[in-house]
Amino acid sequence: MSMDTLGPLSGIRVLDHGHVWAGPLLGMSFKDMGAEVIKIQSPSGNSGVSMGGRGMPGTTAGGDVEELDPMGFHAFDRGKKSLTLNLQSPEGVEIYKRLVAKTDVIVENFSARVMPALGLAYEVLSEINPQIILASLSASGATEGPWRDLVTYGPSLAALYGIKSVLGYHDSEHPQEDQADLDPTAAGHAFFATLAALEARDRTGKGQHLDIAQGEASIQRIGEPIMDYLLTGRIAGPQGNRYPGMAPHGFYRCSGDDSWISISIRDEDEWTRLIEFCGDMVPAIKDERFSTLSDRLTFQDELDSILEGWTINYESWDLTRQLQKIRIPAYPVMGAIELAADENFNALNQSNLVMRNTTYSKDAIYRGVVWKLDDGWGEISGSLPKAGADNNDILIDLLGYDGNTVKDFEMRGVI
């Protein structure tokens, strides 16, 4: 294999027990960076493939009305191998243990009780392979605590850990529903942690168990209001689009249907440039009440309404270009359709890959890879595996079982 085909994670083998979102996304991250990822599925069902519900009906790229969801959660399995294995049977566990001996990383997002209940606690796995890294992504952590065994979803976990309490309008206490970004936040932290554990293993030769509580990874991003409470006793509520230390800071209505521009002013230089630009058109913005940041924060309601009285006259892209020209952070609030046509966004190669989706025998569009390495790594490869597609390769070639034994496993539902 030539050097330029090696990715940062070439030579790393990952067993992926991921289900729903955070787990499969973590597995996919490894695959995208060159690892071999084997998805472990139950022979009886499609556990681990998707949300368990149906895809949201919608119009596909080809214009068909589509009920399945080939571009949705299933897409997290692109490029993975699939092994169907009954972990409830002793022979299934035996096969699994043989596989563990040849594996670098195991990824799972079961609730904390599941792996130990299968007889596959970290202690057992590390006995087989001391180099193994087990990344466990549970909701609230693997150790004791009243929230350990909760049944939960990303949005309810965001509520429990306080993240939702600051999402909403500043003039109402009722939080708004979120964008459901807790799962990918946790998966990102988990990928970072596992890469760090690989660094440690390079040095020490030892693997370890990573207990990643999705809530504890996600709560970091409300560190600021938490520190505010710890230092001053203030309890932050919903903030709208406001942020301490910057004003104006918000989304302002533009001409057209539900069209908005984001404008954020970080310092007095940016503020001066803004009022030089628009002051003749909206003299009210030159009012002394807005001359310092603390004044602008105090009179933010008035400031916002004056500013919006000006932005409403502009088309959002037109105003964005004019503001960026005078070095002011601005961008339209993108809708989905605009995003698909966004020149900069398309240059990031996020959404333009059409690949064969073998599960549904149709083409699908996959999300791209967010980490760009200068030498070209950062492109996706592989399609969705059919359940059990790689059973023979893994059992015979990798684990050394003979063909008849494998057939027998298959007949008895072990694989």
Next chain:
Amino acid sequence: METVGPLAGLRVLEIGDFISVGYAGKLLADLGADVIKIEDPIDGDSVRGHGPFPDDIVHLEKSGLHLFLNTNKKSLTLDYMSVKGRQILDKLISHTDLIISNNTHQEIQDYSLDYASLSRNNPQLSVSSITVFGYDTPYRDWLGTALTATAASGAPTKIGHPEKAPLWLPYCAADFHGGVHGAIAALLALRMGKISGQGHHAWISTVEVIASYLNGSGVPHFVFNGGLASRDGTHRSGFYPWQVVPAADGYMEVITMVDDQWNRFTKLMGNPDWAKDERLRDRWTSFEWHEELDAYWHPWLKERTREELFEIFSEHRIPFQPVNRIDEVVASEHLETRDFWQTVEHPVMGTYTTLGAPYKFSETPWHIYRPAPLLGQHNQEILTNLVGLSEYEQQRLRDSGVIV
């Protein structure tokens, strides 16, 4: 103090300003890397002036955001955009494994902060660049805050009331997301370096990171499966229920996709007739009638406190959970049991409490070895030991304002 984290022995320079690069640096430092934060000689990183502050009195050593984001780091004040400052930076780079930065494209060009220039004297150096719009993309010159990045990602289209403004991800969440992925890119570049025998450059765009998060599997899903749907306020369309519902003393998050969970909920309410409503049979289409359907069961929640509801729902394995306030999260028994909160000794603050580990490592633990540094606290140590400057030379740099 000798560190034992998984990244012990890794020397990192953190160059740039505010949250995204600071969070990336924190993730590395809390896992044992030796992270040198390079700060503006006068005001330091702008998180120091940002607050929140005890008694709301501005103090560069007492900003809550600084005390949280800069644990375990060393602080070197250096005007690396000056000629003399750059010479010091270059010397420091020869002792460095990794640089993380969020410099703007303008700064990268004006001050030769591109990978080729940074690594000129150290081909083993890896660099991770955190950008808003991308490193080599059409709008790389544009300015962006966390608000700008959130707007550009498309995330706000689904957050907020349809007749009001869409909402951003509050408290600069975009910068935290950029920081995590900048830190991932850094470790990927380092691994690439081990394979090829020389350093690598990696970068991320915060806009793209958030767009990739959009519900489902990122932009493709968002665009083609439901991208046309509007904001639904306190609800979310798709399946029913998925919403924030008032309780007697606050709010509950009510979401389930699983029929058994929904059925356990209606059973708990005494199997009322409304639960047999035809429109609830397929909960992937029920949202259309949500106002009427909500009225069946919202009052039941409104009569009970979040604590009561949480207890009942947990007992029946129903995934409806309270919207906890910040003070309630800090007081949570669960986080206490997990030893989440960290108390840190600090020369100016005395002690302070900050957030704990995002993950627990069984062998090479996440750990806070030292508090966020005072501005320029490690100048002498770094300039003497790593850069090799005499006390006389350091005094001259102080006199000319290159360091403080």
